[in-house]
Amino acid sequence: MVDVASRARVSLKTVSRVVNREPNVRPETAERVRAAIKELGFRRNDGAMRLRSGRTASIGLIVEDLANPFYSAVAAACERVARRQDHVLITASAEGLPDREQAIAGAFLARRVDGLIIVPAQSDHKWLADEVARGLPVVFVDRPATGVESDTVLADNEGGMRSAVDHLMALGHERIGFLGDDPQFWTAQRRLAGFRTAMARHDRPADVVAMGPHSADAIRELLDDWTAREPAVTALITGNNRVTVEALRALRGQTTAPALVGFDDFELADMLSPAISVVAQQPVELGTVAADLLFSRIHGEHTSPRRVVLPTELIVRESGRWHR
Amino acid sequence: MVDVASRARVSLKTVSRVVNREPNVRPETAERVRAAIKELGFRRNDGAMRLRSGRTASIGLIVEDLANPFYSAVAAACERVARRQDHVLITASAEGLPDREQAIAGAFLARRVDGLIIVPAQSDHKWLADEVARGLPVVFVDRPATGVESDTVLADNEGGMRSAVDHLMALGHERIGFLGDDPQFWTAQRRLAGFRTAMARHDRPADVVAMGPHSADAIRELLDDWTAREPAVTALITGNNRVTVEALRALRGQTTAPALVGFDDFELADMLSPAISVVAQQPVELGTVAADLLFSRIHGEHTSPRRVVLPTELIVRESGRWHR
DNA sequence: TTGTAGGCGTTATCAA
DNA sequence: TTGATAACGCCTACAA
Numbered sequence: 001m002v003d004v005a006s007r008a009r010v011s012l013k014t015v016s017r018v019v020n021r022e023p024n025v026r027p028e029t030a031e032r033v034r035a036a037i038k039e040l041g042f043r044r045n046d047g048a049m050r051l052r053s054g055r056t057a058s059i060g061l062i063v064e065d066l067a068n069p070f071y072s073a074v075a076a077a078c079e080r081v082a083r084r085q086d087h088v089l090i091t092a093s094a095e096g097l098p099d100r101e102q103a104i105a106g107a108f109l110a111r112r113v114d115g116l117i118i119v120p121a122q123s124d125h126k127w128l129a130d131e132v133a134r135g136l137p138v139v140f141v142d143r144p145a146t147g148v149e150s151d152t153v154l155a156d157n158e159g160g161m162r163s164a165v166d167h168l169m170a171l172g173h174e175r176i177g178f179l180g181d182d183p184q185f186w187t188a189q190r191r192l193a194g195f196r197t198a199m200a201r202h203d204r205p206a207d208v209v210a211m212g213p214h215s216a217d218a219i220r221e222l223l224d225d226w227t228a229r230e231p232a233v234t235a236l237i238t239g240n241n242r243v244t245v246e247a248l249r250a251l252r253g254q255t256t257a258p259a260l261v262g263f264d265d266f267e268l269a270d271m272l273s274p275a276i277s278v279v280a281q282q283p284v285e286l287g288t289v290a291a292d293l294l295f296s297r298i299h300g301e302h303t304s305p306r307r308v309v310l311p312t313e314l315i316v317r318e319s320g321r322w323h324r
Numbered sequence: 325m326v327d328v329a330s331r332a333r334v335s336l337k338t339v340s341r342v343v344n345r346e347p348n349v350r351p352e353t354a355e356r357v358r359a360a361i362k363e364l365g366f367r368r369n370d371g372a373m374r375l376r377s378g379r380t381a382s383i384g385l386i387v388e389d390l391a392n393p394f395y396s397a398v399a400a401a402c403e404r405v406a407r408r409q410d411h412v413l414i415t416a417s418a419e420g421l422p423d424r425e426q427a428i429a430g431a432f433l434a435r436r437v438d439g440l441i442i443v444p445a446q447s448d449h450k451w452l453a454d455e456v457a458r459g460l461p462v463v464f465v466d467r468p469a470t471g472v473e474s475d476t477v478l479a480d481n482e483g484g485m486r487s488a489v490d491h492l493m494a495l496g497h498e499r500i501g502f503l504g505d506d507p508q509f510w511t512a513q514r515r516l517a518g519f520r521t522a523m524a525r526h527d528r529p530a531d532v533v534a535m536g537p538h539s540a541d542a543i544r545e546l547l548d549d550w551t552a553r554e555p556a557v558t559a560l561i562t563g564n565n566r567v568t569v570e571a572l573r574a575l576r577g578q579t580t581a582p583a584l585v586g587f588d589d590f591e592l593a594d595m596l597s598p599a600i601s602v603v604a605q606q607p608v609e610l611g612t613v614a615a616d617l618l619f620s621r622i623h624g625e626h627t628s629p630r631r632v633v634l635p636t637e638l639i640v641r642e643s644g645r646w647h648r
Numbered sequence: 649t650t651g652t653a654g655g656c657g658t659t660a661t662c663a664a
Numbered sequence: 665t666t667g668a669t670a671a672c673g674c675c676t677a678c679a680a
Binding site for chain 1: 672673674675676
């Protein structure tokens with residue numbers, strides 16, 4: 001900027017005025033400055049500007065894996081909101097490792113991001129408590145964090161499970177098996193709980209349950225067992241995407257197979273035979289709501305921490321009535 | 325940092341020394357400083373540090389749509405490399421809009437990112453030429469940009485097409501139709517060219533071609549026509565993911581359907597009936613190579629611009645031999 | 649309308 | 665071993 005100033009034979013401040021479109025600059029002076037800017041290819045250094053103002057116009061997002069469709073939808077939604085707020089989004093994958101998550105958060109905080117959106121790894125987050133107490137806006141997505149109180153945006157896992165169970169019951173399935181993911185995941189726990197509650201509402205025992213991780217082979221064995229029981233399991237609910245796909249692989253080419261409802265929608269679910277009915281989460285809404293919430297905090301709103309639960313949507317395709 | 329300094333009763337510089345693990349600090353002094361840091365919850369302001377050093381330890385990535393599995397795989401790969409290089413990744417979706425791409429690039433440059441990875445929208449990129457000439461490291465991915473000379477990482481579209489054609493020919497298909505995407509996309513053009521070349525190598529005319537955008541209905545009509553010709557089209561190559569899925573929808577429930585090879589792999593392609601054979605691109609490699617290239621530039625390597633072409637991989641499943 | 653001085657939080661330089 | 669001072673590039677406050 002000094003270079004521009006000397007080239008245009010004006011002071012630093014005048015250049016600053018022109019760059020920021022401030023009033024009180026004579027047109028011909030402004031023109032001279034603009035010419036100098038162009039000739040020198042000058043571009044204001046946002047970092048320096050922000051050093052003064054204290055705000056960086058950036059927010060950080062930490063997910064498990066950016067390449068996962070669910071998280072990338074969340075990320076894209078966050079970025080969209082950030083862009084509309086003239087902020088920039090910094091992202092990283094923690095890969096489920098608490099240490100890495102903390103390291104990434106540290107790096108983001110050192111850069112003075114204006115806020116953080118986190119899909120928290122399974123672990124205590126008290127290391128964030130100080131920052132939150134000092135006023136750092138943080139929003140947790142998809143699962144809550146322990147050790148800190150802060151805004152949290154979740155999907156309605158219980159409600160989703162209920163819709164799945166209700167759907168299968170309505171189709172006449174009396175005994176439903178639940179294939180959940182590793183209970184170390186908060187969502188896996190909630191969905192299992194949701195399954196149990198929903199079954200209880202139908203006065204049915206939730207006694208056919210297996211929590212992951214699962215391989216296709218293991219699932220096949222399980223299903224052989226479950227479908228041979230008396231009364232037989234005629235329908236299956238899978239606790240997430242990964243499990244659904246594994247189950248699909250297990251079922252492939254089998255002569256007998258239960259009806260199926262999967263938790264979490266996935267691309268081409270409608271193109272499989274049978275088309276898979278699912279409880280759809282809304283990753284875009286999750287990301288959008290989380291980012292909106294974050295920005296409301298960034299803009300100074302400080303009511304007590306909120307917990308937003310977004311509805312899921314049962315998408316009925318064919319696999320609910322499928323049973324051979 | 326001043327606060328820490330006064331609390332530890334040392335000078336600013338001494339705190340800086342401790343923070344940066346510089347030598348020549350008496351252990352007990354360092355200890356006092358560390359205590360003060362802890363008590364005050366001090367954390368170095370990277371922005372200020374970077375203002376001095378001039379480098380921001382950040383790179384920018386601009387893709388069409390972060391939520392698209394292909395780009396999110398690229399993004400995740402870039403982030404991984406960036407993290408290993410102690411850099412941070414800033415991302416945004418340009419949504420195919422040249423204006424937006426330019427605006428985003430501008431914002432990133434104002435933040436003084438150390439380099440840029442861009443999936444260029446269809447348009448001239450001469451607006452980047454000055455920055456590149458001034459030494460800004462830029463890598464284009466997936467498609468080249470016109471108007472600037474800079475490193476570019478591409479998939480082998482022609483080679484991929486050839487493998488698809490060869491495969492179908494080997495299975496006895498004599499007449500192959502090509503369903504490409506909108507030729508405004510560079511990749512759509514290259515793949516069409518690849519198709520033509522490959523067909524020519526088999527002394528077959530590449531005379532059954534339709535470029536998109538396509539709806540499922542339109543595809544159905546096309547196929548009715550193509551399969552009714554003499555000799556009939558018995559196999560179909562789709563030019564990308566989107567087209568493949570649209571074609572699949574079009575084919576759904578039809579009594580007659582051609583064999584199919586799709587360009588670009590997609591999740592669950594192996595779970596469809598028939599399992600879809602594809603020419604797989606390698607988004608993770610694309611991202612990794614691009615980021616590696618970028619960092620080699622950031623680290624000062626300046627040979628002339630490189631063009632890296634990554635191989636594709638034909639994944640044979642069932643749909644090549646499928647034909648009814 | 650234009651310019652000067654001071655400071656944002658850090659590090660480099662050089663002196664003590 | 666420690667510290668004072670001047671940058672880095674910008675903006676705010678105030679003065680001319």
